[in-house]
Amino acid sequence: MTTWRATQKANRRAELMTSAARLFAERGFAAVSTGDLGDAVGMSGPALYRHFASKEALLCDLLVDASERLLEGGRGLTSSGGGPREVFDALIAFHLDFATSDANVIRVQDRELANLPADVNQRVRRLQREYVREWDRPLAALRPDLDDAERETRLLAAFGLLNSTPHSAAPSGERAGGILAGMARRALLDD
Numbered sequence: 673m674t675t676w677r678a679t680q681k682a683n684r685r686a687e688l689m690t691s692a693a694r695l696f697a698e699r700g701f702a703a704v705s706t707g708d709l710g711d712a713v714g715m716s717g718p719a720l721y722r723h724f725a726s727k728e729a730l731l732c733d734l735l736v737d738a739s740e741r742l743l744e745g746g747r748g749l750t751s752s753g754g755g756p757r758e759v760f761d762a763l764i765a766f767h768l769d770f771a772t773s774d775a776n777v778i779r780v781q782d783r784e785l786a787n788l789p790a791d792v793n794q795r796v797r798r799l800q801r802e803y804v805r806e807w808d809r810p811l812a813a814l815r816p817d818l819d820d821a822e823r824e825t826r827l828l829a830a831f832g833l834l835n836s837t838p839h840s841a842a843p844s845g846e847r848a849g850g851i852l853a854g855m856a857r858r859a860l861l862d863d
């Protein structure tokens with residue numbers, strides 16, 4: 673059973689991660705101080721250290737968490753028992769939803785991934801490769817004519833399209849997301 677205190681600590685940690693994603697996306701990691709992070713959630717900057725070992729640890733947790741959530745969601749969809757097309761459409765919708773609901777995390781990952789410590793960078797990239805493999809299975813079933821290299825190229829291009837949603841969806845909102853999802857689908861399946 674989770675205690676009230678543990679729940680409050682988990683909630684504060686999640687609040688810090690959400691605020692950090694917003695601030696890092698707006699200003700860049702280096703331009704955000706621990707004081708800025710504390711102010712964003714109504715606590716002192718040094719109180720951050722009750723939840724994270726450092727500002728860098730917060731960034732690491734933010735990006736590892738995002739990659740783990742994507743992989744978990746992708747695995748859930750690919751193991752759902754649906755047909756390849758149904759699974760593929762669900763993966764596109766899932767990723768698009770992630771990119772729009774966690775737009776700040778996408779921006780931070782675009783900008784800060786290379787600045788993570790080597791071990792964390794490798795972990796995030798490993799999780800990303802596993803996520804790509806979840807997409808590759810239904811794509812291979814739908815397009816058996818494509819070799820591994822072409823499927824990977826198409827998948828990475830589709831992720832680029834879907835991940836551009838936070839940068840392109842503001843002027844036209846959901847419409848831009850729908851356009852990008854259609855473009856990703858066509859890039860992957862030629863339909």
